[in-house]
Amino acid sequence: MASPNFDERLGGVEFLVLHYTGMRSCEAAVGRLCDLAAKVSAHYVVDEDGTVFCLVAEEKRAWHAGVSYWRGVSGLNDASIGIEIVNPGHEFGYRAFPEQQMAAVTALCRDILGRWPGIAARNVVGHSDIAPDRKWDPGELFDWRGLAAAGIGVWTDAFAPPGDVMKDLAAIGYDTRFAARDVILAFQRHFLPGHLSGEADMATAGRAAALRAQVDAYG
Numbered sequence: 001m002a003s004p005n006f007d008e009r010l011g012g013v014e015f016l017v018l019h020y021t022g023m024r025s026c027e028a029a030v031g032r033l034c035d036l037a038a039k040v041s042a043h044y045v046v047d048e049d050g051t052v053f054c055l056v057a058e059e060k061r062a063w064h065a066g067v068s069y070w071r072g073v074s075g076l077n078d079a080s081i082g083i084e085i086v087n088p089g090h091e092f093g094y095r096a097f098p099e100q101q102m103a104a105v106t107a108l109c110r111d112i113l114g115r116w117p118g119i120a121a122r123n124v125v126g127h128s129d130i131a132p133d134r135k136w137d138p139g140e141l142f143d144w145r146g147l148a149a150a151g152i153g154v155w156t157d158a159f160a161p162p163g164d165v166m167k168d169l170a171a172i173g174y175d176t177r178f179a180a181r182d183v184i185l186a187f188q189r190h191f192l193p194g195h196l197s198g199e200a201d202m203a204t205a206g207r208a209a210a211l212r213a214q215v216d217a218y219g
Helices: 026-033 099-115 144-149 165-172 180-191 202-216
Strands: 006-008 015-020 044-046 052-054 060-062 080-085 124-126
Touching: 015 099, 026 044, 044 099, 080 099, 099 144, 124 180, 165 180, 165 202, 180 202
Parallel strands: 015 080, 015 124, 044 080
Antiparallel strands: 006 060, 044 052
């Protein structure tokens, strides 16, 4: 199964972007990603039973990120690999990601990172991280902590003395030109999923400061 929606890469791969499909079924999602008229695609789709579909070769540029930004880079399609994870999303009945699905996502991410060592841990992100004004996926039920424990991405359970939240979020990678509430919610969905306040409160400021310190350690 292959999607016609791709073009050539002009550079290397620096980012791994995780999405949920936000559609009622795997079949519907794959159908859309393979529809020439839709003009969207991803490199992989992971079904809830753990089945992995490759739709676009990793060497090609898939069309999954859209208008996006992370750590000073805009238009992440150019330099990313995109994984769509089957889940109806917030519109159609958002639910937890099954164990077998997360196991398949973990294995796939490990394989991708092994092939593309230029993807730093801090550049494993969700769609909401890179487009906080318009995307919520993969959302607060996604097991980012588990991925990080498997060596994929970054995570902290720590809280540090709070600083300027928006400056810390910008240093982590977020585009803070968007509304503060959108950016903070994107951060919370990823790094503080039990606390979706949308506010620069003490918990959020403490977690942002701790994560910034961790990310800064990478240089």
